[in-house]
Structure formats: C-alpha cells, structure tokens
Amino acid sequence: MGQVIVLGLIAGGIYAIFAVGIVLLYRGTGVLNFAGGELGTAGLYAASFFVTRNQLPWLVGAVAAVLFAALIAMSFEFFLVRRAVDADPVVISILTVGLAVTLFSIEIFITGQTPQKLRGPIDGGVEVFDFIVGWHSVFALVLALALGLGLQSLLRRTDFGLGILAAAQDPAAARLVGVPLARVRMVVWGGAGALAAVAALLVEPTVTSFTPGFANTLYLDALAAAVIGRLTSLPGAVVGGIVVGMTEAISRHYQSALGFPGSEYVAVLSVLLVTLLARSLMPDLRRRFDARSYQPAEVSA
Amino acid sequence: MTSLALTGPVRIAGHRIPRVVLALVVAALLPGILAATPLLSEPRALSLSTAAGLAIAGLSLNVLLGYAGQISLGQFFFVAVGAFTLGLVTGVTDLRLPWVVGLVAAAAAGAAIAFLVGLPALRLRGLYLAVVTISLGFVGAESLFRIEAIGGGSAGKLIPPPYLGSDPISSRVGFLAVALVLLVLAWQVDVNIVRSRLGRAFRVLKADEEVAASFGVDVARYKLLAFTISGAMAGVAGCLYGTNATITGSLGSYDRSVQLLVVVVLGGLGSRAGIITAAFLVMLYPDWLISWFGEGIRGFDLIINGFVLMITIAFQPRGYAGAIQDAREHRRMRKGGEPPLPPTRPHLPDLRRPSGMPEPRRIRTGQAVLEAREISVRFGGLQAVDRASIRVDKGTIVGLMGPNGAGKTTLFNAISGTLTPDTGTVAFLGEDVSALPSHQRAARGMGRTFQLIGLAKDQSVYENLLIAQHLAAPYGAVAALTTVGSRRWEREVRERADQTLDGLGFGHYRNTLVSRLSHGQQRIVEIGCALVTSPELVMLDEPSAGMSPAAAEDLAATLLDIRDQLGRTVLLIEHNVPLVLGTADELYVMDAGRVIANGEPSDVVTRPEVVTAYLGQAVDA
Numbered sequence: 070m071g072q073v074i075v076l077g078l079i080a081g082g083i084y085a086i087f088a089v090g091i092v093l094l095y096r097g098t099g100v101l102n103f104a105g106g107e108l109g110t111a112g113l114y115a116a117s118f119f120v121t122r123n124q125l126p127w128l129v130g131a132v133a134a135v136l137f138a139a140l141i142a143m144s145f146e147f148f149l150v151r152r153a154v155d156a157d158p159v160v161i162s163i164l165t166v167g168l169a170v171t172l173f174s175i176e177i178f179i180t181g182q183t184p185q186k187l188r189g190p191i192d193g194g195v196e197v198f199d200f201i202v203g204w205h206s207v208f209a210l211v212l213a214l215a216l217g218l219g220l221q222s223l224l225r226r227t228d229f230g231l232g233i234l235a236a237a238q239d240p241a242a243a244r245l246v247g248v249p250l251a252r253v254r255m256v257v258w259g260g261a262g263a264l265a266a267v268a269a270l271l272v273e274p275t276v277t278s279f280t281p282g283f284a285n286t287l288y289l290d291a292l293a294a295a296v297i298g299r300l301t302s303l304p305g306a307v308v309g310g311i312v313v314g315m316t317e318a319i320s321r322h323y324q325s326a327l328g329f330p331g332s333e334y335v336a337v338l339s340v341l342l343v344t345l346l347a348r349s350l351m352p353d354l355r356r357r358f359d360a361r362s363y364q365p366a367e368v369s370a
Numbered sequence: 371m372t373s374l375a376l377t378g379p380v381r382i383a384g385h386r387i388p389r390v391v392l393a394l395v396v397a398a399l400l401p402g403i404l405a406a407t408p409l410l411s412e413p414r415a416l417s418l419s420t421a422a423g424l425a426i427a428g429l430s431l432n433v434l435l436g437y438a439g440q441i442s443l444g445q446f447f448f449v450a451v452g453a454f455t456l457g458l459v460t461g462v463t464d465l466r467l468p469w470v471v472g473l474v475a476a477a478a479a480g481a482a483i484a485f486l487v488g489l490p491a492l493r494l495r496g497l498y499l500a501v502v503t504i505s506l507g508f509v510g511a512e513s514l515f516r517i518e519a520i521g522g523g524s525a526g527k528l529i530p531p532p533y534l535g536s537d538p539i540s541s542r543v544g545f546l547a548v549a550l551v552l553l554v555l556a557w558q559v560d561v562n563i564v565r566s567r568l569g570r571a572f573r574v575l576k577a578d579e580e581v582a583a584s585f586g587v588d589v590a591r592y593k594l595l596a597f598t599i600s601g602a603m604a605g606v607a608g609c610l611y612g613t614n615a616t617i618t619g620s621l622g623s624y625d626r627s628v629q630l631l632v633v634v635v636l637g638g639l640g641s642r643a644g645i646i647t648a649a650f651l652v653m654l655y656p657d658w659l660i661s662w663f664g665e666g667i668r669g670f671d672l673i674i675n676g677f678v679l680m681i682t683i684a685f686q687p688r689g690y691a692g693a694i695q696d697a698r699e700h701r702r703m704r705k706g707g708e709p710p711l712p713p714t715r716p717h718l719p720d721l722r723r724p725s726g727m728p729e730p731r732r733i734r735t736g737q738a739v740l741e742a743r744e745i746s747v748r749f750g751g752l753q754a755v756d757r758a759s760i761r762v763d764k765g766t767i768v769g770l771m772g773p774n775g776a777g778k779t780t781l782f783n784a785i786s787g788t789l790t791p792d793t794g795t796v797a798f799l800g801e802d803v804s805a806l807p808s809h810q811r812a813a814r815g816m817g818r819t820f821q822l823i824g825l826a827k828d829q830s831v832y833e834n835l836l837i838a839q840h841l842a843a844p845y846g847a848v849a850a851l852t853t854v855g856s857r858r859w860e861r862e863v864r865e866r867a868d869q870t871l872d873g874l875g876f877g878h879y880r881n882t883l884v885s886r887l888s889h890g891q892q893r894i895v896e897i898g899c900a901l902v903t904s905p906e907l908v909m910l911d912e913p914s915a916g917m918s919p920a921a922a923e924d925l926a927a928t929l930l931d932i933r934d935q936l937g938r939t940v941l942l943i944e945h946n947v948p949l950v951l952g953t954a955d956e957l958y959v960m961d962a963g964r965v966i967a968n969g970e971p972s973d974v975v976t977r978p979e980v981v982t983a984y985l986g987q988a989v990d991a
Contacts, residue, residue, distance in 0.1 A: 101497040101500070101501070103443075149680055149681075149684040150684070152684055152685070153683070153684040153685070153687075158497075159441070159496050159497060160683060160687055162497055162500070163441075163631070163635065163683060164680060164683045164684060166443070166628055166631060166679075167632075167676055167677075167679035167680035167683060168676075168680060169628070170628060170632065170672070170675065170676035170679060171673060171676030171677055171679075171680060172676075173672075173676075174669065174672030174673045174675070174676055175673055175676075177669055177672070178669045178670055178672070178673055285624070286508070289504050289505070289508065289624065292501050292504065293501060293505055296498060296501050300498075329513060329517050330512065330513055330516040330517065331508075331509070331512035331513030331514075331516060332513065334505070334508045334509045334512045334513050335509050335513050337505060337508075338502075338505040338506060338508075338509050341501070341502060341505055342490055342502065345490065345493070345494060345498060345502070346490060346493060349493040349494065350493070
C-alpha cells in the first residue's frame, strides 16, 4: 500500500503543476487550455536541442524549454486570441484544441515518432517503501505545493494579481479601473505555457523518453484534476492533482482484481462525475435547507 | 448551399417524386456506374466510404454542438459504440444476425449511451461537459472497448461485410453505395431537425436556456433529445468505419474526436453541406498533396488542418459556409436598400387559440384569471418577496409598480413558474398551478415578456415567432425526424407567424436578426411572440423600458388594444407612471417585497405610503 501512495503522489505532483497552469489561465481569461500537453512537449524539443544535440547542461535546456513554451503561448495569444472575432471564452477554448493539433502535427512532421531522451536533471533519488523515488519527482511535488499556495497569495495580495482576477470577470470594467488588459493576458498565457513546460520537464525522467503527444494523456488527466479542484482555486488544483494521481495508482494496484483493462480511466471519470454532480446539487440542497430554517423577522417600521 | 434541400417533389414524366428518393437512387447507383470508368478504384472507394462515415459523424456532432450548443470532445466514443455493437450483432463468433439488424442496433446503442451521457450534462455547462466527454473517450478507448467480450481483446474485433440476400457485399464499390445511401438519409434527418420544432428548440436552447424555458421548451428534455439523436447518428457512422474490417478501441480515441471537431468547425457549425464537404476534403486532399509534391509532404496535411482550424475560429467562427452566407446577405441588403421602419403602433393579430393547445379553462363570474396568495421568495439573506398576494380579474389591465428591488420581477417569476417560491400558491383560471413547471403554465394560457428582452437574439424575427409557438405544435420527436404527422402543425404554425408578422408591420424584417433591431422594435416583437399563441393572460415586464416618450404613448394604445380588441387580460410591471395611469384598471404597489397598496390607480399613487416608498420619508419643513 505504501508503494501505491508513493506512486500516486509522484503522478499527482505532475498533474498538480499542469493543473495550476490550467487554473491560472482559466482565472485570468475564462479559457480552458486544451493545448498544455503539447506546449510542454514543444518545450522538451527545445530542451533536447540544447542538451542532447549540443551537449549543454540540463539547466540551460530547462530554461530554454520554459522560455520556448511561454513564447509559443504568448504568440498564440498575440496573433490569434487577441484578434478573434468572437471573444467568447468557450470559442477560444476550442481554439486551443487547434493549437494542440498544430503543435502535435509539426512535431510529428519534423521529428517523426522516434522517442527522444533528455538526460535527467539530478540523478538518484530517495528510497521510500522499498521504492526509489527520483529527486525530480520529489521536487515536482514540492514545487506543486509551493505553486498552489504561492501563486494564490500572489493573486490575492498584489495589484497585478487582482488585475488578473478582475480581467477575467469583467474585462471592460477592469480596463476602466486601469488594469492593463493586454499585458495581463500576455503574462497569464505565458505563465500557462511556462508551467506546462515545467511539468513536462519533471515528468520526462519518470517516463524516460518522449514522443510527440506523449504528455497529452497526462495533461487531459490534469484537466480532470483542475475541474475536480473547482477550476478556480489554485490550492484546489493541487489537491485535485493529488486526488487524480492517487485514484489512478489505487485502481492500477487493484487492476487484476477488478478484471477489466484501463480501470484507472474509469476511476478518474467516476471521481470527476461524482465531484461535479455533488457540487452542482449543493446549492439546491443548501437553498432548501435555508428555506426551511428561515423564520421571517419582523421589520421595524 | 444550405438552402439546397432534399425535400419537395421533382416532376419526372408526370409523376411527383420526392427529391430524397431521387437522391437515394443516385447514391445507390452512382458508385457502380463510376466503377466502370477509371474514375473510381477499389482503394478510392474505401477512402470515400470512410469519408462518408466521417461526414455522418460530423453531422452527429453538429446536432449536439452546432444546434444544441453542447460541447462534446469525445464524439468518437459514440461512433465506436456503434461499430462495436455492429460487431457484436453481426460477428461470426457472436450473434451472426443480418447487417441491417446490426445497423439498427448500432443506432439504438449509440442513442442509449448518449442519453446516459446526457444525464449529467443537464447539470454541467460548457467546458465542464467538454472535460467529462474527453474523460469518457479515454474510458472507451482504454477500458470499455478493450474488454475481451466487447472489443475482442488486443486483436480487435473482426466485423464481416454486409449481406444482400446470401451474397456478401465484399467489394469496396458496393459498400460505397451503402455508405452514400446512409449519408443521404442522415442529410434528410438533419434537414427535418432544422425545419421542425426540434431544431427550433435546440437553437433557442443554445442561445439562452432561460429564454427557451419561457417559450415553453422543456430544457432538460431537449438536451437529452439532442444527445440521443446525436448518439444514434454517430452509431450509424460507426457502422461505416467498422464494416468488413478489424476495429480496436483506438477507434474511439480522443485524437479522432479532435479530428472530427476540425471537420465540423471548418465546415461551419450548423451547416450540413459545409460539414460534408469538409469531411470529404479532409479525407481526400492528403493523397492529392502527396501526388503533387511527393512522399516528403506526408503528414504536412495535419499541420495545414491545425492552422486552418485556428484561423477559422479566430477570424471566421461560423466556418466558411457562414462566410458565404454573410456575403450573400450583405449583397441582398445593398441591392434592396434599407427597409422602411415598422410602425410603433402595430395592428394586433386576432388569432384563434392554436389547435394544439388546450382552450383556457372557463372561469365562473367572480373568479379571478390569476390569483397569487402569500408568495414569499428568499435569496440567501434577502427576503425578495414577502407574503405578497395579487389578484387579476378577466378583461382588465392590472399594473404592478414599486421602486427598484421591490421584488416585482421576482413575483412575476414565481407566478410564471421560472422560480419556485418558498411559500404561497398560484391559481390560474381557477386551477392551482403552484406545482407546475413554467412550460406547463404557459401551455395553460400564461404568456409573458421579460425585463431584459426575452428573445433568441441571434435568430430572425420570423424564427422567434415560430419558437414562441413551441407548445402550439405538440408533435413528438419521431414526427419531427420523419416529418410524418408534423406537416399539418408546421403549416398552422407558419401561418400564424406570418399573420402576426404582417399584423405587427414587420414584414420587411422577417429575416432580420433580432439583435439588429432597435430596443423598441425588439419590444414589439416580444409582445408579438407573447400574443402569437393567443394566451388568456399577458404578463409584461417593463415594456416601456428604453422607449422614447412617443413610443411609450403608442405602447399604451397597444396595451388598451390587447384588452379591448382581443379581450385579453394584462398584468403589467411599469415604472412609467403616466403609462400606468392611462391604461391600468387596478394598481398594486410593492416595496421591500411586500404589497403596500392596491386599488384604483389614480387613488393609489396619491397615498402617503406609496409616495414615501418612491420619494423617501417626508421631511418636516
């Protein structure tokens, strides 16, 4: 059981970082980004250009990956999102599906399907429950927690953070009170791209190689994690990530007992549905409860 | 292209033949004829049948996303459900039933599964639904279809070719004929949806669920119908992917669902001709690219698809079919010039009660049309309506005034049923309707308008008048899909819409989108929509808001016409005191959720408590 928990936490940390990027963009623009997995993968290709091809240190590659993914996300915002005729967030979300398709097919066209390797950042790890956990995984989990709490207070406590929140809720009003909308959106998109690259960099040593679209399944699980964590809450995204990671690890552990393939997908869908339905029924229940307990107060004339 | 429809007969040698029959004959015979020429080879026929499958899948996603506005990013899950059902029904190691039985079973399974998926969708909106459908696609591809008994394990499932009598249709050309026939049928189903109350309900649902409910559309039922119909069509598409081939769980993968989204967006949401064209292009042009530019270009088509998808959404969200339509409309506008403004004081159409709606109950003398008793509504800490009672007698205009936030609109919502009050009862024409949902109250003869215009703004004036008669043409979904038994209703609905349109003087604005009309014009259209089903009681929420003084005077005359010429009863929320004094027979005034005064209007407005509510406490000089 100990191993299951460790495996769940390792995967959960990665999901959490992806999910923080998803929530950041959703809170800042109302857009759900379907292209995060491909943005991260594109970053890895930039990293492998420096690290594998030109034998530079891993850190140089990592910085390149983060910058490259952020750059793609920002140019996507600048050239397409900003100019979109119909600025409805749902439409822009479908637009990100287009970005994912484009990045994926460019990666395939240039590199083919051959798996690429990136030399790991830090070798070795720590032994927990007879299981060696790579330092990168430990780092991912710590980073996820730090991001969840740190970004949250950044959003709530700083003017720029509040501007991000205001920009999504009412762009026109935010502009009127002096929020630099263009800059805010650029930063939010860039941040979402950068976080996707960080998650991809930290998951790559665990899966040991990468191909175009390798992060897609992980990323779509992270989408579920973000939704489970309420989609608007950064700490929630971290919790959601760990919940999804654990759910998968547990159902994989009992895979043979369950007797059907892919039980982890069924488990994630179940958790997703139960959370969503419970949450959507909550206001009704609460209202009914309020109505019953309410005693009309006499208003003094 | 969208106006190219397969309904309406064609005359051949004196016989009237429905166009759809003609199209079916062509679809069945054309592949055989072409195969005799070098134009159609066996491999080409295979990719064309797959394209037909993609096109039908595209039409299925269009029903969900294009018409009803429900995002599905796992549509190929339903396609795979169809394919595997076909395999289970016709497979040599399974039931070995005829292919046609498999086809019907595939449609039924797709419909059933989609119905189940639709259930949570009643509670989820937009992007949440997208994430759930993605997750569902994974469950299909990685789990459900990999179960030995369903998907044949890792080897996949081998599905035999269809049989015509005892001979298998093993030639690709023969199967293409089957595929094209199914495509024509899917096209016809799509046409029937668009032209029926089903399509109208979907479109208004997509535009605004509250507006849909106010027109009497049962939102939950129609969402589920959209899922069910879409699932059935996807199941049929699955039969084209699966026949005479081995399929594995990857048929239902996310990648394929995304490819389908590309097809539907490129073709244009809501445009069946555009979607079918896009499906065939996406399937065929990669081969053309390779034959022109050589093998090195393989895979480049995916990049082009991705780019074109992004640019389409960013700059042309209605797809290229939408672009063509816009250009056509623009040209027509320039040629015709500006149409004359409609009159602000319309002639009201005196329509009979539609034959599809029950006659309003007769009431005895002394019984009220509407009687709401002790209504209370609480929002969190705010008591919005506090034991308010109101009575409206037949053939009168009753005004409801009160400062902002007094609870007038909330009381309206409780009366019309868009909101369930915490306490209190509503009796309409002597019947207790407290437990009925809003659409059933509307069917009994309650019509209403909204403070913010309650119309489907992205639809034309005529379309809105048709949607407003949703309850007046009560034919079922099967009648809508087949047009059997719906024609009589449609004729009546269209006649009434035409009469109303002419009466209102909006003939020139028949096809104008409501969003392009001025506020005052929208109000008149809204009143027309409330009157088109000839309701007993018309409830108007601030009809003069945003109107010029002159238009408000015309409105007063219109209100009197509703009472005197049509003999209807009116309940009216208004801030415009002269308008209320000039029209109302009785006046209620609300403040802080309570009815503080009622009686003869000119008397009520002079009472001190009413003046206080509006102007504040009198100050001793």
